[in-house]
Amino acid sequence: MNWWCWKMKTTNSLLAWYGELSTRGNLLKRGFLLLMPGMLWLMLFLVLPGLVLVLVSFATRGTYGQVEWAFTLENYKRLAGFSLFGWTSDYLLILWRSVMVAFVTTLISVILSYPLCFFIAARPERSRYLWLTLIIIPFWTNMVIRTYAWFLILSPEMPFARLAAGLGAIPAGAPLYPNAFAVYIGMVSMFLPFVTLPLYASVERLDWELVEAAQDLYASRPRVFFQAILPQTLPGLSVGIILTFVPAMGMFVVPDLLGGAKYMLVGNLIQQQFGPSRDWPFGAAISMGLMALTMIGLHIYRRRGREVTVL
């Protein structure tokens, strides 16, 4: 158990610490000295800016794009779709779309990751490292470069765009972007390794005897997967889902390059407010919306996660 558990119920009583006799207050002073620079940094550049962002989301945009400190709920109303001209679903649609894109991206990544993990786990030991490295390399390759690469592959001169044009899906000579399809292609290829790598750590440790036992007892294939394999791989899978779903919701590069104005996600909307539109209060309010979605996602996930582990 934690070595400090037996300690010091009372403050500043004498205590033995690593063989040294000291007081709790004394130790905390020393610990504080170690903690302070890092914590001060996080307070100054993370917590404080976060609080300022909350404040700004209730402020007003001045005529020249400056922030005016007049308290208002206008930004949130606008996000919810209320404007001078009545109600529109534009912004809510973008939020909803971001959640859906993140969800579908995660789902596809999980579906593709399982076979890939089983495949790698079944390789002989030497080549297993090679295959894993093959997954790790895209994991670390810059996202802008990988998106750029899809830009090239989906361009009009490449066979895929020609095939699509031949089938009549797009006009001849047009690229396969910007559209929803390109966004999904880009997102899945971006986040697939984020699921595969943690999942593999679990698949490698899988107890195959349980799987064989299930098969011996004539469990159907889906049943073998859901009752013998899935529960065992849950730790890795949950890490992978979190690593994919949360950043996918705030993704900005892929939808910006491959989605265009027609398939905007919340990341683009935020960027627009801080960039060209120069409407910081509204941008802050959208960021709060994204933050809320992230928290809801993590919360649902945690509750569900607990239920599954109890089973």
Added chain:
Amino acid sequence: MKRNHPLIVFVSLATVAFLYLPLIGVAVFSVNAARRGMVWKGFTLNWYLKLFENEWILEAAWNTLALAVVSTVIATVLGTALAIGLDRYPWGRATRGYLDTVLHIPVVIPDIILAAALVVAFGLLRLVSSIFEPGLPNMIIGHVTFQVSFVALVVRSRLASIGPEVEEAARDLYASTGFMLRAVMLPLLMPGIVAGAMLAFTLSLDDFVISFFTAGPDSQTLPLFIFAAVRRGVTPQIHALSTLVMLITVVLVLATERLMRDSNKSKTAKS
């Protein structure tokens, strides 16, 4: 279960191909002599040579490197001290929980929220000091802010795996705090610190969003440069630049793998 269903093999190979097809495409077209279009016109390294004549690109490369090195050094020092201070001192449960939460924020939130918060904060700080004009100092601050957490997490997992026993032994032999840190703790922690620093370094090279929000006109980095270039259309020179960055990534990944495996080996050999 050593053999896979053919369907599993097929799906896996297709998935790997899906990951690599675009990257290989870029590499292939970076050595294509054709200036425009996708027709193969013969092998050339011309585009790579041109990169080294392009002042913009050289400056962006320099900025990227300077940003990554400076922010990694700061984040590694801060993160390591933070990890030791948090895990090795008798903090109360509530304090520990609170500090833990703050430390996890950058890992959990989408990076665009951190970027937005920094833009707003720097905007206000600019009223106080001109250091906070968009530019390299701001980008360094932004990068350190998310790197610290990752360094601290990696170092903490190492702290947990070495356990408190060796430090206790050093203490029992009357080592002072400074001597214990220097002679016992840091050597034992070194693999964790190096791993944390490497993670921080790659995260910095990899970052686009934080840089995009905090960069000024004179502080272009390579990802920002490529992003802007895509808008103007794909060119062989950008293919070459991207391929070069990919190659550097491959080398870094292989080096890290080798390092990790070696340190694992020495660990098992010792025990």
